[in-house]
Structure formats: C-alpha cells, structure tokens
Amino acid sequence: MDIHILMERLRNSVAFPALVGLGMTAAGTLMAMLFLRGAKRLVHQFAQRTATQWDDILYVVLDNTKVAVVAIWVLNLVVQGMTTDPRVLTLVKVLTVFATTAQAIIWVLKGLHAWRDNKIRVILERDPSAQAPISLLSAVAGTITVIILVMMGLSNLGVDIAALIAGLGIGGVAVALAAQNILGDLFASFSILFDKPFRIGDTIQVGTDNGTVENIGLKTTRVKSQTGEQLIFSNKDLLESRIRNFKRMHERRVVHKLNVSFETPAAKLKEIPGWVREILGRQNKIRFEYCNLTEIGQYAYTFETVFWVLDPDYRLSLNIQESYFHDLLEKLRAEKVELGLPTQNFRLEERESRLEIQNGKTAENREIRMN
Numbered sequence: 033m034d035i036h037i038l039m040e041r042l043r044n045s046v047a048f049p050a051l052v053g054l055g056m057t058a059a060g061t062l063m064a065m066l067f068l069r070g071a072k073r074l075v076h077q078f079a080q081r082t083a084t085q086w087d088d089i090l091y092v093v094l095d096n097t098k099v100a101v102v103a104i105w106v107l108n109l110v111v112q113g114m115t116t117d118p119r120v121l122t123l124v125k126v127l128t129v130f131a132t133t134a135q136a137i138i139w140v141l142k143g144l145h146a147w148r149d150n151k152i153r154v155i156l157e158r159d160p161s162a163q164a165p166i167s168l169l170s171a172v173a174g175t176i177t178v179i180i181l182v183m184m185g186l187s188n189l190g191v192d193i194a195a196l197i198a199g200l201g202i203g204g205v206a207v208a209l210a211a212q213n214i215l216g217d218l219f220a221s222f223s224i225l226f227d228k229p230f231r232i233g234d235t236i237q238v239g240t241d242n243g244t245v246e247n248i249g250l251k252t253t254r255v256k257s258q259t260g261e262q263l264i265f266s267n268k269d270l271l272e273s274r275i276r277n278f279k280r281m282h283e284r285r286v287v288h289k290l291n292v293s294f295e296t297p298a299a300k301l302k303e304i305p306g307w308v309r310e311i312l313g314r315q316n317k318i319r320f321e322y323c324n325l326t327e328i329g330q331y332a333y334t335f336e337t338v339f340w341v342l343d344p345d346y347r348l349s350l351n352i353q354e355s356y357f358h359d360l361l362e363k364l365r366a367e368k369v370e371l372g373l374p375t376q377n378f379r380l381e382e383r384e385s386r387l388e389i390q391n392g393k394t395a396e397n398r399e400i401r402m403n
Contacts, residue, residue: 133185220267291332291372332372
C-alpha cells in the first residue's frame with residue numbers, strides 16, 4: 033500500500049486528532065522534564081554553596097514533581113488548543129484538577145518534612161526536647177494544608193463547599209471545647225519551644241519548687257528537684273507561673289550582715305570596711321561593691337557587705353563565702369572585736385523600805401513568842 037494513501041486514510045480517520053494530541057503531549061512532557069532536570073541541577077549546586085534551608089526545600093519540591101502530573105498539565109494545554117468538545121474538556125479539567133491537587137499536596141508534605149528534618153538536625157544537640165513539638169507542628173500544618181487544598185480542588189470542580197466548611201467549623205468548636213485543657217498544654221509547649229524561657233538542663237524555680245529540667249513534652253515538663261524526686265508540671269500551669277531561671281545567671285550577688293558589739297571603739301568601727309575589702313581582695317572571681325555601717329540596732333552595730341561572685345556556680349559561691357567568713361573571724365579575733373549577740377542587762381538597786389523593816393520586826397516577834 034502506498035505510504036501516501038496510508039497517511040491520507042490516517043489523517044481522515046477519527047483517531048488521528050487523538051494520536052496527534054498524544055504525540056504533542058509526549059513531546060511537551062519530555063521538554064518540560066528536561067527543563068525541570070536542569071532547574072534541579074542548578075538549585076542543587078546553589079544549595080551546596082549556601083547555608084540557608086529554603087533552597088534545600090526548593091530542591092526537594094522540584095525533585096518530587098511527578099512525570100504523570102506534568103503530562104496531564106501538557107495534555108490539558110493540548111486539548112484546549114485542539115478541540116471544543118465540552119465532554120472532552122470537562123473530562124480533562126477534572127483530571128487536571130485532581131492531578132494538580134495531588135501534586136500540591138505532595139509538594140507541601142515533602143517541603144514540610146524537609147523543613148522538619150533540617151530544624152531537628154540543627155537544634156537536636158542543644159535542645160533534644162524540641163523534636164516532638166516540631167514534628168507535631170509539621171503534622172498539624174500538613175493536615176491543615178491538605179484540607180485547604182482538597183477544598184480548593186472541590187471548589188474548582190463546582191462543588192459547593194460552604195456546607196462542608198460550616199460542618200468542619202462546628203466540629204472544630206466541639207473538639208476544642210472537649211479538649212481545651214489538652215490544647216492549652218499543647219500550645220504552651222509550642223510557646224516554650226519558640227520563646228525558650230528555659231531549656232533541658234536549666235535550673236529553674238517555680239514557686240517554692242526548684243530543680244533541673246529533664247524533659248519538655250507536649251503536655252508536661254519534668255523537673256528533677258534538688259532532693260532527688262521528679263516534679264511534673266503542666267505546661268499551661270508552668271507558663272502561668274513566675275519562673276526563675278538560674279542557668280542564665282552570669283554572676284551571683286552575695287549580701288552579708290555583720291553585727292559587732294557596742295563595746296567596739298569608734299576607731300575600730302571605721303577600720304572594719306577596710307578589713308572586709310582587704311579580705312575579699314584576696315579572693316578570685318570576686319567583684320567588691322561596698323561595706324558600710326548601715327544600722328545601730330538594739331544590741332549591736334550592723335555592717336552590710338555586698339560583693340559579686342563572677343561565676344554562676346552555687347558551690348563555688350559557697351566556698352568563697354566560707355573562706356571569707358574564716359578570714360573575717362580571724363581578723364576580728366586578732367583586733368579583739370567581739371560579735372554583737374542579743375543580750376539583756378538588768379540594773380539592781382539596794383534600798384530599805386518600811387515594808388522590809390516591818391516584815392523584819394514581825395519575824396522577830398514571832399520568834400520571841402515561839403521561844
């Protein structure tokens with residue numbers, strides 16, 4: 033059979049437009065995938081030279097673009113240019129909406145997973161507790177995005193989503209009311225994660241309880257107290273309390289009051305601040321602030337001394353105070369200055385009253401009568 037006759041019959045057949053459309057779709061898909069491959073290579077090279085994570089996420093998104101979806105997009109363009117048949121156009125539109133929605137969901141989920149993995153890798157060493165809240169945040173964001181994309185797809189297909197949105201709103205309110213305590217703790221964990229009032233390993237005080245943070249969960253935070261037991265705080269209650277974080281303290285302020293006896297001469301009183309300054313000057317990691325006579329009390333002169341330990345270590349602060357106390361007591365003994373102690377003095381006066389004389393005479397009379 034002549035090739036020209038075959039081509040003429042093929043051109044006049046019903047299947048010819050479909051074959052042409054498929055050929056154009058295949059060619060367009062091939063060109064689009066080649067372009068996408070080149071774009072991925074460029075993004076990958078750029079991502080290796082930068083420290084940001086957004087180019088890494090972009091590469092993950094491009095790498096998860098499906099060939100079938102690209103083919104459907106190209107087919108939609110080809111069909112719109114080749115036919116006006118409403119049935120064919122409607123069929124291709126439905127197929128395109130489903131494919132686009134599926135591809136958008138894949139992009140969002142893969143991008144969120146890449147962000148989550150990168151975030152966890154960066155902060156895992158300094159804050160291991162961040163893994164659970166970040167994973168949950170990624171899952172919640174992915175779920176919300178999938179719901180929005182599905183609704184947008186249904187809306188493009190002509191589905192009335194107003195009733196669906198109203199139903200989801202009522203259901204969301206019911207769930208929120210039923211689980212408001214759990215949701216409160218959950219959002220509090222996010223607040224702890226992003227605001228960072230404390231981290232694992234920090235020593236904190238909440239009310240009268242204090243200890244070291246061991247774990248920050250989605251609902252509770254666990255603290256090991258100084259006496260050994262584990263304290264469990266609800267995240268919501270914890271953030272509503274006043275928290276003292278000792279880990280972020282760079283230096284400790286020490287206040288000491290010294291009471292000396294009223295028998296101390298005035299000259300010695302003037303020398304005491306100099307003694308204190310000299311003693312503290314022999315200590316390391318100390319910043320002296322002042323030492324002054326601040327009060328004349330009921331039983332002693334009171335000197336107030338303030339100095340700073342240039343290290344947050346509590347044990348070091350105790351050791352420095354102990355050394356300071358020993359040297360100060362030794363100096364006071366050498367200068368014969370006594371500490372002021374609470375005492376009471378009584379004055380007794382001897383006097384002869386009529387009552388005493390009368391009592392004495394009465395006693396003599398009784399003695400005579402008895403004899």
